[in-house]
Amino acid sequence: MERIAEHLVEPAPSLRVLNINSRHPIHTLDIPPAFFGGSFPSLRTLLMEEVSSFSGPHTFPSVTSLTLSTNSHVRLDTTSLLNTLGRLPSLESVSIEFRSLWVPTPIIGDRTVTLQNLRKMSLSTNSTGDACMGPILCGLHLPKLERLKIHSGHTLESNGPFFPSSFPNLLPNFSELPKATITFGSGSFTLQFRSGYQHTLDIFVGRRSSDKETRRVLGGLPLRSVRSLAVGPTERADREFLFGMLEAMDGVEDLEVGGDWTGLLRFWREGREWERLCPALCKLRVCCGEVHVLELAAFEGARRDAGLPLTATHGLREEGD
Numbered sequence: 001m002e003r004i005a006e007h008l009v010e011p012a013p014s015l016r017v018l019n020i021n022s023r024h025p026i027h028t029l030d031i032p033p034a035f036f037g038g039s040f041p042s043l044r045t046l047l048m049e050e051v052s053s054f055s056g057p058h059t060f061p062s063v064t065s066l067t068l069s070t071n072s073h074v075r076l077d078t079t080s081l082l083n084t085l086g087r088l089p090s091l092e093s094v095s096i097e098f099r100s101l102w103v104p105t106p107i108i109g110d111r112t113v114t115l116q117n118l119r120k121m122s123l124s125t126n127s128t129g130d131a132c133m134g135p136i137l138c139g140l141h142l143p144k145l146e147r148l149k150i151h152s153g154h155t156l157e158s159n160g161p162f163f164p165s166s167f168p169n170l171l172p173n174f175s176e177l178p179k180a181t182i183t184f185g186s187g188s189f190t191l192q193f194r195s196g197y198q199h200t201l202d203i204f205v206g207r208r209s210s211d212k213e214t215r216r217v218l219g220g221l222p223l224r225s226v227r228s229l230a231v232g233p234t235e236r237a238d239r240e241f242l243f244g245m246l247e248a249m250d251g252v253e254d255l256e257v258g259g260d261w262t263g264l265l266r267f268w269r270e271g272r273e274w275e276r277l278c279p280a281l282c283k284l285r286v287c288c289g290e291v292h293v294l295e296l297a298a299f300e301g302a303r304r305d306a307g308l309p310l311t312a313t314h315g316l317r318e319e320g321d
Contacts, residue, residue, distance in 0.1 A: 055080075118145055
């Protein structure tokens with residue numbers, strides 16, 4: 001690939017899309033000084049397949065979109081990946097697919113790359129879900145980011161500190177996340193957050209581990225800023241995991257739950273650890289079938305007897321709904 005680049009020496013004033021697709025995996029592509037004569041003023045889109053990063057004297061100030069699929073056969077060098085992003089100062093959209101099966105190397109030094117114009121960012125693992133993501137969020141300052149999507153077929157805890165304690169400062173649009181949704185799948189879960197200005201953060205984790213480990217990984221997120229939480233249908237095995245998440249989201253005031261939640265209602269009805277779990281809760285909506293109405297009534301009565309400022313409402317499923 002480097003030998004091909006050495007022969008591309010003529011200026012390319014009209015080049016808008018550059019697609020580098022290597023059949024042989026490249027860790028760091030060295031782009032020579034004479035690449036396209038150092039002139040590619042119209043280049044907007046950069047696509048890189050099986051190339052984890054690139055080096056050389058060039059920056060690409062006109063590139064606004066980057067799609068990168070990292071090298072699958074070597075350990076990802078997170079610092080090199082950050083240096084690559086630093087050579088693309090005008091990026092508006094970034095999509096990175098992580099393919100390496102090894103845990104990425106940590107970031108060396110305290111360098112922070114600022115991408116002033118970045119609006120959308122997608123980080124995902126390969127389709128088989130066995131790759132590990134790099135902890136690149138630790139080194140990125142994204143003041144205008146509007147949408148962040150993270151899709152991991154693996155557990156997050158082995159993939160580095162996705163959400164460091166500095167997360168609210170590095171991504172100021174996500175310093176508060178008042179709305180959240182948790183949806184459970186077969187061994188997986190999805191977290192969706194919305195800021196007050198409708199900026200979105202979507203996290204999919206294909207292999208759920210303990211709530212303690214998950215909360216450790218999510219620790220840099222402003223979970224305590226969540227005020228409204230919706231929880232989709234879940235299996236009984238998911239409840240302890242959910243209780244752990246609710247403990248971390250101790251500012252929730254409005255909670256909506258769906259599915260078979262008899263056990264959850266009994267948990268609260270009996271008052272176990274109520275002060276620790278959702279101490280700010282003042283409104284609960286349970287979307288359930290008629291079979292659960294008595295549980296809901298008992299729950300409402302128990303909270304009223306305890307003097308807690310909580311109202312509970314239920315929705316009955318209509319025929320054919």
